[in-house]
Amino acid sequence: MHLRKNGTLAAISLCLAGAAAVLGCRETYEFDYLYQELPFDMEKVHRPRIPDRQVLLTDFGATGDGVTLNTDAFRRAVDSLSSLGGGHLVVPEGIWLTGPVTLKDNIDLHVTPDAVIRFSSDRSLYPIVETVFEGLDTKRCISPINASGAKNISITGGGTIDGSGDDWRQVKRSKMAPAQWKDLLASGGFTDDRGNVWYPDSSSFRGSLVSDAFNVPQGMVSDEDWESVKTYLRPVMIGLKECENVLLEDVLFQNSPCWNIHPLMCRNVIINNITVRNPWYSQNLSLIHI
Structure with missing residues (x-):
C-alpha cells in the first residue's frame, strides 16, 4: 500500500513537471465535451488572460x-x-x-x-x-x-x-394584460393611431414611422435627423x-x-x-x- 501511494504521487509529480509524454498524462481541457464527435475541425477556445491585479x-x-x-x-x-x-x-x-x-x-x-x-x-x-x-x-x-x-x-x-x-422599449398592447396596459398608458408616452403600440416618447414613435422592416431608420442625412429618432435607436x-x-x-x-x-x-x-x-x-x- 505504501509503495502504491508513492507511485501515484510520483506519477502526479512527473506529470506536473512536464513528463506527460512519458506517462500518458495530459492537462484537462474544461470544454472538451463541446468538441466531441464534431463533423469538422474547430479551433478550441481559451479563457482570456487577465493580469493578477x-x-x-x-x-x-x-x-x-x-x-x-x-x-x-x-x-x-x-x-x-x-x-x-x-x-x-x-x-x-x-x-x-x-x-x-x-x-x-x-x-x-x-x-x-x-x-x-x-x-x-x-x-x-x-x-x-x-x-x-x-x-x-x-x-x-x-x-x-x-x-x-x-x-x-x-x-x-x-x-x-x-x-x-x-x-427604451416600445410595447405591443397584445402582449400585456388590460391592467398592465392601463398602467403603462398612465405613465405617459405615445401610442400609434390604432392604440395598439405604446412608445416611451415622440422620438421613439417618429423612429417607427421612418424605419424599414429591419428596424433601421431611412432618410437620415444629418446628425439632427438621427437625434430626432434617438429613443428608437x-x-x-x-x-x-x-x-x-x-x-x-x-x-x-x-x-x-x-x-x-x-x-x-x-x-x-x-x-x-x-x-x-x-x-x-x-x-x-x-x-x-x-
Whole structure:
C-alpha cells in the first residue's frame, strides 16, 4: 500500500513537471465535451488572460446607493487599470447607477454576487454611434457595456447587470394584460393611431414611422435627423465589436433595451453559465446575436 501511494504521487509529480509524454498524462481541457464527435475541425477556445491585479470601484469615488451616478468612477477605474496593463475591476455589494462603460484590453469587470450595475435611463448619456444592426451599417445609441477592438476582456462575478430597458422599449398592447396596459398608458408616452403600440416618447414613435422592416431608420442625412429618432435607436446591452478573447460568465443580464449580447466579428468568445432575464412582453430581446 505504501509503495502504491508513492507511485501515484510520483506519477502526479512527473506529470506536473512536464513528463506527460512519458506517462500518458495530459492537462484537462474544461470544454472538451463541446468538441466531441464534431463533423469538422474547430479551433478550441481559451479563457482570456487577465493580469493578477484588482481594484475596487469604490477606490475611484463610486457610491452604490442606486441614486448617485457613477459613470466617471467607472471610467477612471478602467483607465487606471488599463494604464497598469489590466486587471480585475471589482464591483462590490450595492446598486451602482451609471452611464455607458467601455472595456479596454486585459480588463475583467467582476460584478460580485450582491452587486447590481444599473444603467441610467438618461438617454443623453448614450451618444449615437456607427454600428451594425441586423447585418446593416447604421447608427444606434452606444451600448451600456461596450468595447471595440479589445483583447482579453471579461464580465464575471455572479452579480447582476440591469439595462433599464423599460425606459427604451416600445410595447405591443397584445402582449400585456388590460391592467398592465392601463398602467403603462398612465405613465405617459405615445401610442400609434390604432392604440395598439405604446412608445416611451415622440422620438421613439417618429423612429417607427421612418424605419424599414429591419428596424433601421431611412432618410437620415444629418446628425439632427438621427437625434430626432434617438429613443428608437435602442442600444444592445453588451455590444462588443472586433474583440478577441472574450469571457462572459456567471452573471445575470436583465432588462435590456434591445438585444442582450452582440459579439460582432469577435474571435475566441466564451459565454458560460450566464442568465438572461427580461419581461415577456419585451420587443427584440434576443439572447445573443452573433
